[in-house]
Structure formats: C-alpha cells, structure tokens
Amino acid sequence: MADGEGLIFLGNLEEVAKKSLEYLKKKEPITKMVSWGVNFSLWPVHLMTSCCGAEFAAAASPRFDLERLGFLPFGGPRQTNLIVVEGTTTWKMARVVRRVYDQMPAPKWVIAMGACAMDGGIFWDSYNIVVARDYLPVDVYVPGCPPRPEALARGVMMLKEKIDRERSNLIPSEQR
Amino acid sequence: MSESSAKERKLRNPIVGHIRALAKGFKYLVEPNRMTLDYPAETMKLPPNYRGFFTVDDKKCIGCSMCEMICPPQAITMIPRVQVQSGQTVPEGAGQGKKTKRPVVNWGRCIYCYFCFDICPVDAFVPSGVHDLAFYNDKDYRPSYEEYLKPPEEPYKNSKKVVSRPDLKRGVGYEPAP
C-alpha cells in the first residue's frame, strides 16, 4: 500500500483483489469488528503448567465464570489464541509450553499468571526454573501467589484493551 | 487391622438412577442457583485480614531490615530512603544510619505470605485492600520507593462493593458491603 490509496485498481484482477483486501484490513469498521470478535473468543489452551492451574480452574468455575468474558479453556492448541502460563515452568515443561505456543495460530497472546511465571516467585533461585518472559513474548502479567480469579479476570480484560488498542495489526499479512 | 468393617456398597438400579438424575437435573434447570460474581460490575470487599497488596508506613518504619531477611522469595529490597517527609530530596547515601533504609517490594515476586508484616517490630506495614492488579510489562511491577508508598489504586472504582455470605440455597451469596 505504499503507492497510496488511489492506485488500488491498477493492475490485473488478482493484484487488485489483493490490494483492496490489504486496504480494507486497515479500515476502522473492519478492524473494530475483528477486534470485537477476537475479544469475545479468547480461548486459552488448557495447559496447566503448575499449581496456579487450580485458580485457573476456579476462574472457569461457576463463581467467577470467566466464560462471561469469552474465556473458555480449550483442549487443542490449534483452536486457541491465548496461552496462560500458570505458574512455574521447569526446563522440561518450558520446552512443551514453547512447542504448544508454536502450534497456536496467529494472532496469539500470552498471559503470565502468578509470581513464578513473572519473576520466579519463591522458586526464583532454583536450578530447574525458567521464567515466562525468557522464552515467550508476554503481554500481560498477573501477580499473586496464586492470583485470585478476579485478578486473572482483570488480566484478561487488560489483554482485551490491549487487543483493541492494537487492532490495526490484528489481521495477519499474507504469509502465515 | 483393628477395625475391618469395610462397607458394602449399594448400586442403584439403572432405570431408577437415570430417572432420578434427570429429575434432579430438571429441578436445577427450572430453579437455578447462580453464585456468580459479576466481576467488573461487582467487586468483593475482602475480610480485614486478607493478604493483598500492601504499603509501608513511612513514619513508623525504622529501617531495621528484618522484613528483607525473612522474605521467603527475597522480594523485598532495602533501598536508601531518598525522599524525606518534608518533600525535599536528599542525595543517595546521605546519612549512613540504619534509619535511612526503606523496604520496596517487587510485586512480581511477592507471594503475599505477610511474613514481613509479622516480623516487623513496629508493625509498620499497612494492607491496602487491593487484590486484583495486572501489569503490561515487566518494568511496571518493580516500583520505586515513591510509587510504593502510594497504595495501589483500585481498578474498578465505580463497581458495586459486595461481601460474600453463606447462603443455604446456593452456597455463596453476596450482600452490599457495610
């Protein structure tokens, strides 16, 4: 789109279609709609890396019910766009988490939940611990040990704000 | 084995079982017991001893470093106190005495065990009542001393404050906070 908007209809049909698609992707009503859609279908991978998983489960349970916010844990990584690193990751687990993250389709986000995932927590000086930001691009940090389900809900809502703020980059370019 | 009175179990007839399970399910369909907290609109006011975010009372603190010593994840660091009460700033390292040090907590590493509260000989820590915060990047959760002194802001100010109470019908009920 470096040529400017007026030159969309230049070239053969395939090129025109491609160009107009690129043009529409950046337009407000489309991005807004996509951001709204993504915001209410934030499906995290059901991957309990550690003990914060108990509070993650409590967050999905009837009292806090994060499904209200479109947050529904999913079994397979191929259908998800959010990974919540729930607490400590060891070397053995970090390799699995990274692999699951790589399998997720773009766009994807990461929430680091709990002190261990943020800064090592109480296990900070252990030889077997890796913190989340060392191997994943973390978007939101939720402190607590373990965080209350409300705090996780707040993390999810902050992530939604972030998605909405950066909605112009939401639709990936041609190459996946 | 002093008492070997193992219990005999009774299995339920499948037809009766299915009917009773369906009946129970139907009962909860017409008469649902919702215990959900509508989170951003309603927020919980927790019991006074709940262990959430906290600050330190600058006037009470004597800078003894006990909290730094007991902190299990070493989230507390004692830093030279730069700002004095009147608001004027003294250069770092000025006044080498014990009383010039103050604790600062790394929220990313704190595990909210409140050992620091209990070891403090002058009871200088103050709970803030806030328990649900989140951060966008890893710089945000390491406050400076000035930032740490201000209690964290409650995220949803306009929300309805509720406290939980036991409810005979749905387990957890909510009533407006006093």
Add this chain to the structure above:
Amino acid sequence: MSERVYNIEEAPNIDVSGDRYIMLQIGPSHPGSGHMRIKVWLDGDIVVKVDPDIGFVHRTSEWLSERREFIKAIPIVERIMLPDTIHANLSYITTLERLLGLEAPPRAQYLRTLAAEINRITSHLYGIGIFGIFLGSSTVYMWAFGDREPFIDLMEMLTGARITYSYIIPGGVRWDMPKGFKERAEKVLEYMEKRLKDYDDIWVKNPVVQSRCVNVGVIDKTNAIRLGVVGPNLRASGVYYDTRKHDPYAAYQNVDFEVPTFKNGDAYDRLLIRVEEIKQSMKIIKQVLKDMPEGKIIDEGTYKQLNPVMKKVYDERARVMFPAFYNHMRPQPGEATGRVEAGRGEIFFYLRSDGGKYPYRFRWVTPSFRNLPFFTHVAVGYRLADLPAIYGSVDYFPPEADR
C-alpha cells in the same frame, strides 16, 4: 463394565519391544488436570504396560529448602501441594516442632484440626470435580468447584488467603478464629449436607458413572499393601489405615470420627470413599467448633519473646507476630520425622539439623508420588477407554508428586 484381561502379577514382566504392541503417548498437555506424560503400551486396545513420565513440575523443593532458613520452607512446601496446603504446612511444622522441642497449646491444636478438615473437604471436592472432567461430565466439575467456594471463603476468613494459607507456625497458629466464624461455618455445613444428597443423584449413584467405574481399575488388598498405596486409595481397597488414627497429631485424639473403608478397590470405591470422607470431615468440624478450648494460640515460650508492640497487636487483633528468633532458628543437631494424613494420603517428613541455620537434610514425600507404583499396575489389563476413569479416580495431582 469391563473385565481385566491381563494378570496383574505377570503384566509388568511382558516384553513390549516387539511389533505386537503399540506405544501411545498421552500428555503432557491433555484435557484433564495437570500434566504428566503417560506412555501406554497396547495390545489391541488393552493396556499392557503403563510408564508414567513425571517431573514436568519438579520445583526442587528439597534443594531450595536446604538453602533457606527453617521458617522459609513453609511457603515452599505449601506451593507444592496446592489443594492440600494446610496439610503440607501442618506436616512440616509438626516435624519441626519435634525437632525444636516445642508444643502448641490446645486451642492452636484445635484450630489446626479445624483448618485441616476444611481443607480436606475442598481437596476432595477438587478431586471429584477433576474426576468429572475425566469422565466428560462438566456438570459435576461446575458443582464441585462451586461448592468448594463456601469452604474457601471460610478459610479466607480464618487465614487471610484463598489457597496458600501459611497459617501454621512453630508453636501455634497465626490468627485466632474471627468473630462470626462459628455461625458462618455452621451455615456452610448445613448447605453442604443438603447438597451431598444432590450429588448422590446426579453423580455418585448415576448409572453412567456406575457403568464406567464399577470393577474398573481394581487393586486388591494384598497388592495395595505391597505397592504402598496411600490415603483414600488404600482405604478403598479395604485396608484400615489412617494416620489420624494410628499416629495422631494436632487434636485428632480428642475428636470422634470413623475411617471409612470399602472392599472392592475399584474406581467406584475410590469415588465413594471421598464422599464418605467429606461427611466424616464435617462431623469433625462440628465437634471442633463445639469443643474449642479457650486460651492462647501460641506457646508460652514464644509469647514471652514478643516485644511490647507485638503483644499489643496480639491482645487487640488476636494476631501472632513473629518474635525475632524466627529469622534464625537453630534447632539442636538431630533428626525428626513426622506424618500427616492429607486429602490425597499421607505426607512424610524427615528433617535433619546439624545445629546450623539451614536444614542439613530436608526430605519429604508426598502422597501422589507414593501412589505411582500403584498407578503403573492399576490400569494394566483394562481397555484404553477405561484409562481416564482410572486416572481420574486415583486423584493424582502432578505438581504434588514432582515436588
């Protein structure tokens, strides 16, 4: 209801290297709870060999605790056993008190028992909920996790945290029972008693559950003893053993309760026993609330070491602050052991001190880890489709096993 095809005695000796058997890897990311990789060798769809590959959450708690002061191990052991935090805390402190020669006053012992039993109920509800997920019933997951909440609210009132309580300290507990706790607890118990009847209809005696669990994953009494099974899983096989009865700690010798046992040792009995234990726990809580003695919640020696500010806090808010010696506790050289019955079974502690600041040897074994040899045997001979029912019924919690 499926029958066991392979003999449990001969199964571990089968050579699985040939073409006849297929190896299937389940996990570490799977739709149940936690993660452990289970390698399963199949003959057709019959499980021949199970090889659990654990250690995805090995957080080196022993290594870390040997490099910290004694008091700092409390949060560490708690984080390992998240559904049973009070029990981890209690077992460590019981052992440490034996090493230090301290004894908690009666009121503190009762408060410990109270907290432990409330925690046992939440732990069993957690297990039942996860079992529901494994059998594909999200109803019971929602029910069990929802009904955990009133109890968690109680603990929040008592200890000031939802899950990681850090409530028990050498010589006593950190907070006294707040005002209004008793009335609230009675209400919650009344609710739960009513609710357990509903559980019977919708889950425990549901024919679908019966047909998936009865005679599945049988382990008989002899094998259960031989493999060192612990906790509810042991009692489901008909062994009458409970640490609360046989090696009493806290206030358990003063309360009256039964230890339920069942005969068959299958997945269904392992489910029933958890429901029965919830009932017994409620019975204990009622007694404890009734008989709670008055007095201090910390032992005299520790109380004397509090400074005037701390004593004032103790009188006003019933909160025990730590005397300064907590920062550098140095027990006499020697060793001590301790055992506590947690929700999933028995926790064992072995502490060795050389008179220094840190424990010389800090050893603890969690129930889930001790259930592993049992897990390699219990699924053998059943169909692959039975594996979720068996795994769910064992109530295995991976972070706890890995420590």
Add this chain to the structure above:
Amino acid sequence: MNADELKTALEAEGAKVTYDQKRKVFDVFVQDPSRIKQVARKMLELGLDHVVSVTGVDYPDRIEVIWHASSYSVDSLEGLVVALRTPISKGPPRQAYDPRTRTYGPARPPLPVDSLTDVWPSALFLEREAHEMFGIEFRGHPDLRPILLSDDFYGKWPLRKDFTYDKSELKVA
C-alpha cells in the same frame, strides 16, 4: 509386637537400633552395606510391609542411604516409621569447575548399594528418585532412568552438597 520387641529382633540381626519416641525416630543402623538386604527381609517378615521414603544424606566422607519403612498390616507397628540406614563411602572428590574450558570434571561415578525393590516393590520410584538426586546406584533395580529432571542434569546429582550447574548451558528451544 511393640517397639521394644522390634528393637530386640533387629538387634539380633546385628543392627544398631535407637528409638526416640519424642522425635518419632526409630533408627536401624547397618554398618555393612552388604547385609542390608538380609535386615530388610527380616523387617518385612516382622510386618513392616511398605516403604515410605528412600533417600540419601550427603556427609563429607560418606553418603547414607535411608529406607523409611512402615506397616499397614500389623496393628501395633502402625505408629512407627522405621529408618533402615547404611553408609556408603564416597570415592575421590570431584574436580572443580574449570573456567577456561567451561566444564566440570567428570561427575563422580554412582555409588553402588543393593536395591530393595524385590523386598519392597513400593520402593520402585523412590529408589529411582534417590538415584537421580544422589547418584546412588541401586544394584538389581529394574529401571534407573531419570524421573524428575530433564536429561540436562543427569549425572550431576543435585542433592549432593557439591552440586554445581551452569545456567547458560540450558536452552528452551
């Protein structure tokens, strides 16, 4: 059978027995590691039918292996945890870290002791863990693969007091 009878029965096997009721320590010390299986068989015969924990303690000159056994079937022994303890002497000390080659000296070889899995099958995973953490080689154990740690740490024996590691060697992906 009570604690005193157990004590006499085990002393007849040539073990040194101490019992401290207050600290709940029932200690059976066998000086000669080759006799460990015999004592364990006797303990099983007396009713101590399962193992609670298998671990080591690293002392400067020796590693002590401890099996904590207990009973489910004999009523009067159910309150006891009996520690069966034997020392194995360590080999030559390990070479220190060499900053030039950024390597450690070869890890000290595992120390051999008889496995008791054929006496107590419940020790299967516990002995595997003790092998991984302390480098105790249980002779006759069917399966001594690492269990809790990833392969990065195998051969470094983390719970020995001279354990060192280099975080820069480890990579996630």
